[in-house]
Amino acid sequence: MKSSQFIELKAVDRRYETGLLALEGVDMQIGQGEFVSLLGPSGCGKSSVLRLMAGLDRASAGEVLRKGEAARGPAGDTGFVFQEPTLMPWANVATNVELPLRLQGAPADSREKAARAALQLVGLGDFAESSPRELSGGMKMRAAIARALVTQPSLLLLDEPFAALDEITRNGLNEALLQLWKPKPRGAAAFTSVFVTHSIGEAVFLSQRVLVMSARPGRVVDEVEIKAAYPRDASFRQSKVYLQACARLTESLARASEETALG
Numbered sequence: 001m002k003s004s005q006f007i008e009l010k011a012v013d014r015r016y017e018t019g020l021l022a023l024e025g026v027d028m029q030i031g032q033g034e035f036v037s038l039l040g041p042s043g044c045g046k047s048s049v050l051r052l053m054a055g056l057d058r059a060s061a062g063e064v065l066r067k068g069e070a071a072r073g074p075a076g077d078t079g080f081v082f083q084e085p086t087l088m089p090w091a092n093v094a095t096n097v098e099l100p101l102r103l104q105g106a107p108a109d110s111r112e113k114a115a116r117a118a119l120q121l122v123g124l125g126d127f128a129e130s131s132p133r134e135l136s137g138g139m140k141m142r143a144a145i146a147r148a149l150v151t152q153p154s155l156l157l158l159d160e161p162f163a164a165l166d167e168i169t170r171n172g173l174n175e176a177l178l179q180l181w182k183p184k185p186r187g188a189a190a191f192t193s194v195f196v197t198h199s200i201g202e203a204v205f206l207s208q209r210v211l212v213m214s215a216r217p218g219r220v221v222d223e224v225e226i227k228a229a230y231p232r233d234a235s236f237r238q239s240k241v242y243l244q245a246c247a248r249l250t251e252s253l254a255r256a257s258e259e260t261a262l263g
């Protein structure tokens with residue numbers, strides 16, 4: 001699976017300017033095209049890891065490598081999806097989705113074409129002209145995913161994107177995300193995904209590997225491989241592999257969180 005490493009964190013520390021040590025000795029390797037989730041207690045540094053991977057922040061010690069090269073500054077071919085879809089309310093859905101291309105200086109006709117294709121991909125083909133306020137929460141999140149994918153990034157970073165949604169919408173979006181990541185069962189992944197969540201079930205459903213981080217200062221304390229083929233649909237949530245992985249991660253996360261409680 002780890003045929004070629006796409007992102008590597010080697011002995012990474014991040015101490016913020018306030019003096020707070022958020023990450024200490026973080027080692028992570030994410031293979032090209034892999035789908036990996038990060039689980040960990042609140043405040044353990046999951047978002048900090050994503051910012052380092054995106055090149056939006058720098059490690060205080062250690063190395064962040066992207067395709068074997070030291071990451072320097074924001075990485076162009078990276079899409080980011082946050083918990084809030086943050087669409088511009090005064091612009092229609094297509095204009096929101098083409099924003100990253102506008103920032104790159106792409107010409108209007110190619111922006112429009114790419115935005116329509118990205119909206120089609122997430123099932124919002126008929127909503128290009130709609131205002132964000134006409135969309136449900138799940139549809140807004142689909143638009144945010146289309147915006148992150150409009151530049152066809154090779155890395156997609158997702159920071160608790162579905163946490164605010166109801167469970168049925170969330171499950172539907174999990175399945176849609178897997179379709180985007182691996183459109184053909186035996187084909188290559190369209191991008192590498194790193195997904196932060198507090199939901200064990202969501203992490204298991206989506207991922208090839210789940211990394212568990214300890215309480216602050218965060219570091220990787222466990223790794224669970226989810227040995228199930230894709231495509232995965234709702235029936236996967238009833239399978240032995242899924243239930244066993246959930247049980248193992250429940251224990252692991254409890255141990256990781258206990259460390260905080262003890263101090």
Ligand SMILES: Nc1ncnc2c1ncn2[C@@H]1O[C@H](COP(=O)(O)OP(=O)(O)OP(=O)(O)O)[C@@H](O)[C@H]1O
Nearest residue numbers: 016017018020022041042043044045046047048049
């Ligand atoms: N820019 C910053 N300056 C100072 N402290 C920060 C900064 N960013 C994050 N922190 C602190 O670093 C720690 C890790 O934060 P981070 O957001 O990475 O954790 P997290 O695991 O994503 O949290 P959560 O699960 O609650 O979203 C927290 O204690 C947070 O308050």
